[in-house]
């Protein structure tokens with residue numbers, strides 16, 4: 001297993017109270033090597049807390065997170081992160097931003113530019129190497145951020161609502177690009193979103209989180225007979241969307257009904 005959360009709880013101290021607040025509680029979840037897992041849930045359910053734990057920026061109060069069987073004790077170059085905000089260096093061109101990842105890896109100067117250009121190509125930004133971030137659109141900046149994370153050549157890509165600030169059309173085209181990049185690179189991706197459509201479109205499995213305390217309500221495997229054409233208009237897409245929407249509203253019994261109706265066991269609680 002690439003990533004394992006084993007009974008992970010994260011508590012924060014609350015000012016003026018001697019009882020801590022559990023941001024996430026007793027989370028157990030496995031992510032396979034090369035899998036694309038989306039994590040969906042409402043604001044405040046603990047998605048970012050889970051991701052922070054996975055980056056090693058914070059440590060669990062109880063439980064353990066393992067990568068390749070080894071407990072996470074701090075950040076590492078095996079995990080690349082893409083945030084909602086672009087976090088690019090404004091004083092560096094696109095290609096120099098991507099090169100930053102290669103500097104961290106100790107790649108010799110000569111090789112850096114060439115490899116950085118390769119990553120810009122991969123994210124569809126050929127010809128934009130010398131643009132500064134302020135000369136790029138929001139979608140392009142996010143492509144540069146993805147290219148920079150890929151330049152570290154991490155095994156795992158962690159994405160915290162990376163497309164949330166983009167307009168709908170740009171978001172859809174970046175989702176498509178991301179799937180293409182994932183297919184090409186075989187990275188393990190954990191992608192956080194509060195959009196059900198986005199979770200269903202991208203994920204091979206969708207982990208559904210509910211708040212107070214943050215828990216994983218269900219993990220829904222997603223598959224389509226074909227991804228040709230307008231996938232979002234596919235009735236099966238609508239079924240997944242509805243199932244997850246219902247889970248988020250805790251109407252679990254009707255979810256069981258919707259799904260068995262079509263004879264596809266989706267691993268949901270009955």
Ligand SMILES: Nc1ncnc2c1ncn2[C@@H]1O[C@H](COP(=O)(O)OP(=O)(O)OP(=O)(O)O)[C@@H](O)[C@H]1O
Pocket residue numbers: 012013021022023041042043044045046047048049050194214
């Ligand atoms: N450092 C902290 N100290 C105290 N409470 C915290 C801390 N970090 C997060 N929390 C609390 O933990 C809960 C989960 O927060 P988190 O940011 O993980 O949620 P989220 O699902 O990512 O939300 P959003 O979608 O709005 O980003 C929230 O109630 C938040 O107030």
